[in-house]
Amino acid sequence: MTTKKPLVIVTRKLPEAIETRMMELFDARLNIDDTPMDKSALIEAVKQADVLVPTVTDRIDAAVLAHAGPNLRLIANFGNGIDHVDLQTARQRGITVTNTPDVLTEDTADMTMGLILSVSRRVGEGERLIRSGDWNGWGPTLMLGHRIWGKRLGILGMGRIGQALARRAKGFGLSVHYHNRRRVHPDIEQELDATYWESLDQMLAHVDVVSVNCPHTPATYHLLSARRLKLLQPHAILVNTARGEIVDEAALTRMLSNHEIAGAGLDVFEHEPAVNPKLIELDNAVLLPHMGSATIEGRVDMGEKVLINIKTFVDGHTPPDRVIEGLL
Template sequence: MSYRVLITEPIVESVIQKLEEHFKVEVGERGQFYDEASLLEVIGDFDALLPMLSSPVTDKVLNAGNRLKVVANHAVGYNNVDIEAAQQAGIKVANTPGVLSESSADCAMALLLATARKIVEAQDFLYEGKFDGWDPLSFLGMELNGKTMGIFGMGRIGKAVARRAKGFGISILYHNRNRVEKELEQELDAEYIPKLETLAERADILSLNCPLTDETHHAIDAEMLKRMPSHALLINTARGPVVDEEALAEALHNGEIGGAGLDVFEEEPEVHPRLLTAPNCVLTPHIASATHETRKAIGMLAANAIIGVLDGTPDEQIPNLVHV
C-alpha cells in the first residue's frame, strides 16, 4: 500500500518533492484546513499529516484518522495538537525544534530596534511627505547600550536573543522554569531571576521567548504590565496568548509602558483593534521564522519525521518526536 501524506497548505517546494519521492502527497490550499470540520472531511484518507499551527489537530481529528500514524507539525510549537489524544490513539507527533532559533532571535531584535528607535513611525512620517529637515527633537527613542533585557524563557530562542542583545551592550536577566547551566550564565553575564514579577520590574526590555502552556497563558497581564517601568518595551515572538492583548492595548494607550513589538497575536490572524492604533507599537504578521533557510529546514525536519515513522524507524532514531 502506498502511504498518503496531507500537507495542509503550500510549503517550500523542495520539501514537498522530498516527500513525493516516498509517498503520495496532497497539498491543501492556503486557508483550506484552518478549522476542525475541514480536516475531519479528509483525514481518514491519510497516513501522515503535516499541519501548520493554524490547523487544529483536535481529538476528533485524530480519532477520525483511522490510518493516521504521524502528525509532524510545521513549527517548534505544537499547542494546536491534542497530544494526549494522539498518545491514546497511538499516533506519533513531531515538531521542529532548533532550526528556527536564529531567525526568530533576529526577528526579536528587529522588533526591538524598530520599537526602540521608532522606525515605523518615522518611516510613515517621511512617506507622508512631512519630513522638512533634521529636527533635534523628532522621534527620540531608547538607546540600547547600557539597558537591561529581561528574557522570559531561556530555551534555544531565548539564548539566541541573549547573545544578540549582549552584542548591543545590553545586560541580561532571565526567568525560566529551570536555571540554565552556570557556564552559560557566565558566557552571557546573565542573572537568574526566580520570579517573573521581579523580571518585569527590573527590565528596560522584556522579551517573551517561552512556550505557551497553562502557566504562561496571559502571564503578561494588566498587573504584570503595571510592574514594568514606564519606559519599558515589550517584545513578543513567543505565542500571542502569553499576553493579555486587551491589557497591553490599555497600557500602551495610557502610556504605562514605552512600547511593544509583536509578531504573534492572541486570536491569530485577528489583531486586537486597539493595538492597531496604539502608540509606538510595531506589529508583524508572524514572520519570525520567515527566512529561506529556516523555512526549508523546518519543512525538512517535519518531512524526515514522517519518512522515519512510515518507514518503521525506531522512535529513538527520530530526534524530533514529541515525548511528554
C-alpha cells in the same frame, strides 16, 4: 513487489523543493493554493491520512482527532510550536507527534532583536512619516527614541531562542536577565553573563526591555497578566515573538494607549489572525504578521526535518523529533 506509499496530507503550501521531495517519497496530497483548512477539511484529512503535516494555523484538537482513521499514526508538524495539537488525545489514540526544533532559533532571535530596535528607535513611526509625505527634514527633537546600550533585557524563557537572543543582546550592550522554569547550567549563565531571577514579578519590575520567548502551554497562558504587566516601568518595552496567548493582549493594549509602558513589538497575537483594532491604531506598537521565522532557509530546513521524521517513522524507527508530552 512494491510497498504502497503512505498517504501524507499537507495542510498548507510548503517550499517547492520540499513539496517535490514529498511527492517523490510519499503519496502526497498538497495544498497548492495555500487555503487554510477549516475544521471540516481537517476532519476529512485525519479520516484518510496515514500522516498529517499540519502547521500553526491548524487546530488539531480532540474534536478533530476523534475522527482520526485507523491509519493515522503520525502528525509531523511543520513548525516547532505544537500548542495547536492536542498531545494528550494524540497519545491516547496511539498517534506520534513530531515537530521541527532548532532550525528556527537564529531567525526568530534576529527578528526579536529587530523588534527591540524598532520599538526603541521608533523605526515604524519614522517609516510611516516618510511615506505620508509629511517629513520636512531633520530636526534636533524629531523622532527621539531611546538608546538600548546599557539597558537591562529581561528574557522570559531561556531556551534555544532565549539564549540566541542573549548572545545578540550582549553585542548591543544590553545586560541580560532571565526567568525560566528551571535555571540554566552555570556554564551557559557565565557565557551569556546572564542574571537569573527566580521571581518573574521582581524581574519585570527591574528591567527596561522584556522579551517573551517561552512556549505556550496551559501553565503559560496569560503568564504576563494585567497584574504582571503593571509591574513594568513606564519607560519599559515588551517584545513577543513566541505566542500571543502568553500576554493578556487587552491589558497590554490599554497600557500602551495610556502610556503606562513605552511601547511593544509584537509578531504574534492572542487571537490571530485577528488583531485588536485599538492596538492597530497605536503608534507605540510595532506589529508584524507572525513572520519571526520567515526566512527561505528556515522554511526549507523545517521541511527537511518533516521529511526525515516521516521517513524514519515509516521505516519503523522512532523519529528524531518526537514530541513527548510534558517535556516541552
